[in-house]
Amino acid sequence: MTNLMNTPNEKSVHENKLREIFLYNIAYEHAENICEETDRLLAANEGVEIPETLNVWFENFHDNYISGQRRFSRKTKLVVLLRRVLVASVVIGLITVTATMSSDAFRVRLLNLVIDTKERFTTVSVDNDAPSMGITATPEDWETGHHPSYIPEGYAFNEIREFGTMKVLEFMNSEGKTIAFSRSSVDAEYQLNSEGGTVKEITVNGNEGILIDNQGLVIVYWHDDQYSYVVHGEEDVATILKVAESVGTE
């Protein structure tokens, strides 16, 4: 039979536990004594009135405490929310940057998406307030055939404007309506406002393009290997298309 003995450490743990129980018992009895004594005190002071001012004070304190709790709770929740938003933004940003930089295919698709979106859903933005170059004659590099050969009846040539690589021919009728034809290098960017209008893919003389019909303003955009073209005016779709298709048919 093996003779097992407790280690000094076990003995110490045992003694400490017993001591805790012993002191817990005294403390418990003291708490009971306090309650008994309080009962005796209450009985002895039965006639003592609690001042109404104490109740009023407590009501005010309680209201203020609740307001404070609400303010604290609001602040805490907002801070937590902002932190979460910040963390989520950082994580999304990191994932996007990492994915873009690490994957050629993803990067190309993302950039193409941006370019495609711009090409498809932007509008020609000619700033009428911008200073005109004052060109009144056909520019020297305005090759024959790269302008419309058909202009609706009533319209007459108004002016030529030049903005960087973009050249604009503007025609105006007696009512002040204009039809503008612009041409720029194929890599130029256009901003087409299609908001509220309809967008349709079309071909113009065999070239890919889009047609935007936006509450009376018709815009036709297309491009060939060399240039991008836009015709826009407040005429019906057929008329503007006819102007567009007349470019290069001279």
Add this chain to the structure above:
Amino acid sequence: MILLLTYIADPDKRDQIETLYNLYHRDMYITAYAILNNHHEAEDVVQSAIIKLTRNLDKISDLYCNKSRAYIVITVRNLSLDAIKQRKKTVHFSKEHIEDITTEAINLDGLDAYILKLELGKTLATALDAIHRPYADILTLRYYHQMSASEISEVLGMTPGHVNVSIHRALKAIKKILEKMEFETVG
């Protein structure tokens, strides 16, 4: 929607404060009044006690028991004694005095010999309360409410060092009471 949700405060805690006041405001007031014998001061003490108890609500698990009632009464009693000290403008425990006690060698060997005398609990508690009530209070907060020295110091408005010294002195006092009881039994 988020702002609306944040308007919902912690209803449990709100109810707890109301319950605490409804259950114990008379206990608190009478306890303070019995010590101070002054209505204005008793009201001030009850207000201070409620503010203090609100800060330590997490230490009260169940309001409907003697354990919580004793804790509340100890808090009020201590604040009342503080008010008397302020009235008399005297300091019972100076820093130097506390440091002296801290360095004092307290030999508690021999207390283990009595640890099985659980039936003496009530007598010992009463005797300790009679010798020095704050010792009995501190012992109750430490061993019944299982508070740390730091938590007790917050409740009783004293330093943790002072709390530790008081616990040692309380244990020493219990030992002396036990020795006296044994002597009387033998005698």
